[in-house]
Amino acid sequence: MKSCLSFEEVLAVGEPRLAEMQHVGDTFADGESAEACAAFTQQVRNVEAAVLHSYAIAATVARKADSLEEVADVWKKMSAFCLSALAILAKLKDKYPHCGTTELYDRVLDYKLACDKRYQGALEEKQCLTIALPRGLLPELR
Amino acid sequence: MPDDSLAEGVVARAEIAALAELFDRFEFTLDPLSREADEAESQFNDQIERLFESRVKPALPENSPVSLPVFRRHVCHLCREFLRKNRP
Numbered sequence: 163m164k165s166c167l168s169f170e171e172v173l174a175v176g177e178p179r180l181a182e183m184q185h186v187g188d189t190f191a192d193g194e195s196a197e198a199c200a201a202f203t204q205q206v207r208n209v210e211a212a213v214l215h216s217y218a219i220a221a222t223v224a225r226k227a228d229s230l231e232e233v234a235d236v237w238k239k240m241s242a243f244c245l246s247a248l249a250i251l252a253k254l255k256d257k258y259p260h261c262g263t264t265e266l267y268d269r270v271l272d273y274k275l276a277c278d279k280r281y282q283g284a285l286e287e288k289q290c291l292t293i294a295l296p297r298g299l300l301p302e303l304r
Numbered sequence: 305m306p307d308d309s310l311a312e313g314v315v316a317r318a319e320i321a322a323l324a325e326l327f328d329r330f331e332f333t334l335d336p337l338s339r340e341a342d343e344a345e346s347q348f349n350d351q352i353e354r355l356f357e358s359r360v361k362p363a364l365p366e367n368s369p370v371s372l373p374v375f376r377r378h379v380c381h382l383c384r385e386f387l388r389k390n391r392p
Contacts, residue, residue: 233384
């Protein structure tokens with residue numbers, strides 16, 4: 163059997179990780195207790211894995227995309243996934259300051275910026291293609 | 305690499321193949337924060353600028369709307385297509 167997943171479905175696999183981090187983050191009154199930090203550190207690891215894994219799939223899908231619209235769409239969705247993670251982390255990084263939360267926030271922000279750069283690049287590429295280059299300047303794909 | 309899908313231009317097909325290699329290493333990297341990706345992008349940009357200044361700009365008609373950023377995006381597009389055809 164040959165199965166295909168859309169990129170949206172791939173991202174949906176990671177979404178419960180974000181919800182779980184939010185849930186665990188809200189469970190403890192004192193985020194600096196050893197028990198809370200141990201539980202939240204595990205959530206940090208899970209979300210980091212989800213972001214990195216999803217990004218790698220986004221890059222693979224973008225490489226195989228048939229059109230710039232498809233490329234832009236992949237990066238827009240991946241950026242939105244990072245933004246969802248950042249929104250949760252922004253609320254919890256002060257409550258759990260010693261559990262790798264700030265480091266994850268910074269890393270996810272860098273990943274989001276990488277997505278935005280590629281999204282913007284695809285849009286600019288599409289726009290620039292409306293300006294024709296003189297024939298013979300670049301080699302032509304046969 | 306089977307790059308015979310490209311006809312020659314002012315920019316040679318071997319140059320596009322080399323640029324596509326660099327493009328692949330930063331645009332589709334699995335780790336966008338890696339030093340390797342940064343270095344590949346920097347080399348890509350340097351080579352594009354060198355090509356533009358040395359061979360493309362002199363070949364453009366006066367008042368051409370083709371600037372370095374426009375040329376760069378066209379090359380990015382060609383690299384994407386090249387990779388799709390030659391490195392599936």
